[in-house]
Amino acid sequence: xxxxxxxxxxxxxxxxxxxxxxxxxxxxxxxxxxxxxxxxxxxxxxxxxxxxxxxxxxxxxxxxxxxxxxxxxxxxxxxxxxxxxxxxxxxxxxxxxxxxxxxxxxxxxxxxxxxxxxxxxxxxxxxxxxxxxxxxxxxxxxxxxxxxxxxxxxxxxxxxxxxxxxxxxxxxxxxxxxxxxxxxxxxxxxxxxxxxxxxxxxxxxxxxxxxxxxxxxxxxxxxxx
Amino acid sequence: xxxxxxxxxxxxxxxxxxxxxxxxxxxxxxxxxxxxxxxxxxxxxxxxxxxxxxxxxxxxxxxxxxxxxxxxxxxxxxxxxxxxxxxxxxxxxxxxxxxxxxxxxxxxxxxxxxxxxxxxxxxxxxxxxxxxxxxxxxxxxxxxxxxxxxxxxxxxxxxxxxxxxxxxxxxxxxxxxxxxxxxxxxxxxxxxxxxxxxxxxxxxxxxxxxxxxxxxxxxxxxxxx
DNA sequence: CCTACCGATCGGTAGG
DNA sequence: CCTACCGATCGGTAGG
Numbered sequence: 416x417x418x419x420x421x422x423x424x425x426x427x428x429x430x431x432x433x434x435x436x437x438x439x440x441x442x443x444x445x446x447x448x449x450x451x452x453x454x455x456x457x458x459x460x461x462x463x464x465x466x467x468x469x470x471x472x473x474x475x476x477x478x479x480x481x482x483x484x485x486x487x488x489x490x491x492x493x494x495x496x497x498x499x500x501x502x503x504x505x506x507x508x509x510x511x512x513x514x515x516x517x518x519x520x521x522x523x524x525x526x527x528x529x530x531x532x533x534x535x536x537x538x539x540x541x542x543x544x545x546x547x548x549x550x551x552x553x554x555x556x557x558x559x560x561x562x563x564x565x566x567x568x569x570x571x572x573x574x575x576x577x578x579x580x581x582x583x584x585x586x587x588x589x590x591x592x593x594x595x596x597x598x599x600x601x602x603x604x605x606x607x608x609x610x611x612x613x614x615x616x617x618x619x620x621x622x623x624x625x626x627x628x629x630x631x632x633x634x635x636x637x638x639x640x
Numbered sequence: 641x642x643x644x645x646x647x648x649x650x651x652x653x654x655x656x657x658x659x660x661x662x663x664x665x666x667x668x669x670x671x672x673x674x675x676x677x678x679x680x681x682x683x684x685x686x687x688x689x690x691x692x693x694x695x696x697x698x699x700x701x702x703x704x705x706x707x708x709x710x711x712x713x714x715x716x717x718x719x720x721x722x723x724x725x726x727x728x729x730x731x732x733x734x735x736x737x738x739x740x741x742x743x744x745x746x747x748x749x750x751x752x753x754x755x756x757x758x759x760x761x762x763x764x765x766x767x768x769x770x771x772x773x774x775x776x777x778x779x780x781x782x783x784x785x786x787x788x789x790x791x792x793x794x795x796x797x798x799x800x801x802x803x804x805x806x807x808x809x810x811x812x813x814x815x816x817x818x819x820x821x822x823x824x825x826x827x828x829x830x831x832x833x834x835x836x837x838x839x840x841x842x843x844x845x846x847x848x849x850x851x852x853x854x855x856x857x858x859x860x861x862x863x864x865x
Numbered sequence: 866c867c868t869a870c871c872g873a874t875c876g877g878t879a880g881g
Numbered sequence: 882c883c884t885a886c887c888g889a890t891c892g893g894t895a896g897g
Contacts, residue, residue: 454866470786472697475891489866491893519686558783560840561695601848605860608837609830615741615785616829625828635822635830700875714882739888853873 420572421498451509455493457483463504463551471501473556473561480523501559502567507572508552512544513617516581531633532587537582539629554614579603608634678720682708688729688776694724696780696787726784727792728790733777733800737769741806755813756858762807763855766835771842771850779839802829817861831861 461482464476471540476497478489488565494500519540523532560568582603589595595602610632633640670675686707701722702712719725744765748757769778785793809826814820820827835857848856858865 461890470697472695473787476893483836486867487891488868488870492866495893497892535734562698573667583882593858597856601853601856602860604838605834605857608840612833612837615833628826631822631826632830635820635827636861698893701877702875712875713878713884713886717882720877722876 422589433492452486452535457462457508458485458490458493459504460549460551462500463508466501466504466555466559470561476500484492489572498564498567501555502563502571505556505559505563506574508544508550508556509571510580511550512541512553513578515544516540516578519569519583520585530556530585530592531594533585534589534637535629535633537585538610538632539625541607542613542625542628545611545614545618557611557614579607581632582607589637594639596638602636606632609635648728649815649828674836679708679710679821680818681730682720683710683715683725683730684729685774688733688780690728691780692776696722696784699775706865715719720838723787723789723792726780727788728779729777730784730788730796731799732771733781734796735774736775737765737778738799738803740769741803745806753816755810756819756862759814759862760854760858762810763835764850766832767838767850770836770839773845782836782839798845799807805834807832811817819864821863831857834860 458479462474462479464480465482469478476490479500479587480487480490490500494503516537519536520533523529523536544550555569556571560571563571583599585600586595586599586606590599590602597605617628619625660736681772687699687704690703690707693699694703701715705712705715715725719728736849739851742763745758747760761832767774770782781796783865788796808824809833811820811824811827815824822830842853844850
């Protein structure tokens with residue numbers, strides 16, 4: 416018998432442990448990460464890092480298992496397939512990106528500058544999502560989209576739509592006030608593209624800082640600020 | 641014996657046929673493409689299409705061989721490895737992109753609007769390179785960079801630098817005239833990113849046309865036009 | 866989660 | 882460019 420079948424709650428179709436069975440196994444390899452029950456989370460983090468560095472196809476499930484001290488077959492106890500693991504990485508990335516975004520735009524004080532400040536916060540939150548420490552999940556999504564099944568892609572599209580939707584009202588206000596002159600829909604696609612492409616060239620150890628990058632975006636895309 | 645070793649002239653290290661040996665083989669499969677001697681070109685085009693659609697790792701050399709009516713081992717007569725084939729695809733893409741770009745900016749009439757018009761032409765040429773019929777070579781380069789060896793990457797970087805260098809003087813003029821307010825170097829990275837990212841969402845069969853897209857870029861990035 | 870394994874695929878090559 | 886093939890790797894699974 417493999418992992419028990421259960422109702423699917425996520426497209427990544429992870430098989431979470433059936434019963435805790437705690438304190439019954441053999442001694443842990445290292446004392447760290449004894450907070451068992453988070454082996455799944457460790458797999459996700461290792462997979463995100465390796466997928467980002469090497470790409471999905473160039474990373475074997477054995478690599479990922481080894482990175483968390485497991486043996487070759489064990490990741491399939493937590494995830495039903497390699498693609499399900501990839502999908503879970505992307506879903507986790509989008510969830511945290513959406514949360515970071517929501518946190519960034521809340522409590523922006525009203526006033527004539529509100530939309531500008533919201534725009535600045537959205538841009539900065541996006542850069543944090545792409546370039547923050549350990550934030551490998553969304554970059555993986557950006558260039559490993561093709562490796563999903565179409566069903567997985569559809570599920571992720573909902574999360575992406577929700578993320579992108581937050582930009583629209585801000586861009587509309589800026590458009591109405593003359594700060595943004597391009598059509599809102601195209602502007603959103605182009606701006607998000609400009610930001611996202613930074614995964615290809617941004618190096619936190621040299622060149623501009625994220626603050627400088629954010630300001631460069633503001634003066635590049637908007638008419639007066 | 642395999643293909644004869646010879647001095648390497650290109651990073652893709654293609655093994656071109658030693659002697660023509662023409663009119664000695666068996667009858668061609670189809671009457672078309674009898675312009676023999678271009679089997680290498682056919683492999684390049686097929687590889688570009690498949691790499692773009694499915695990705696490098698998800699495309700087998702057998703797929704590529706079959707697409708041009710060859711048998712599984714034959715691509716290795718023309719290219720020493722799968723990666724060399726990928727690199728050749730990218731080099732070909734960059735060569736034609738550079739040629740298209742040079743053609744686009746030549747003969748822009750001098751005058752106060754010259755830089756604006758050059759900018760427009762650069763943008764439009766970039767979109768043509770990404771979205772023109774059969775132009776799969778550069779899109780492959782954009783998201784299959786990681787699959788190259790570091791030596792191949794270095795060789796390609798030269799071509800990319802040459803391509804990007806053409807933007808700098810135009811952006812500098814626009815910056816000096818106040819049309820562009822962001823720092824030139826960051827502006828170039830962000831603008832090229834915005835354009836390049838369109839491979840992820842642009843659909844020639846619906847939505848905006850390339851002309852509309854180009855104009856949207858102009859009003860998004862520049863202050864008055 | 867480990868052990869032991871299978872079936873399939875794939876890049877690449879020798880020789881003609 | 883074809884034929885025939887090899888060695889290696891890989892995703893995944895049965896059973897515990």
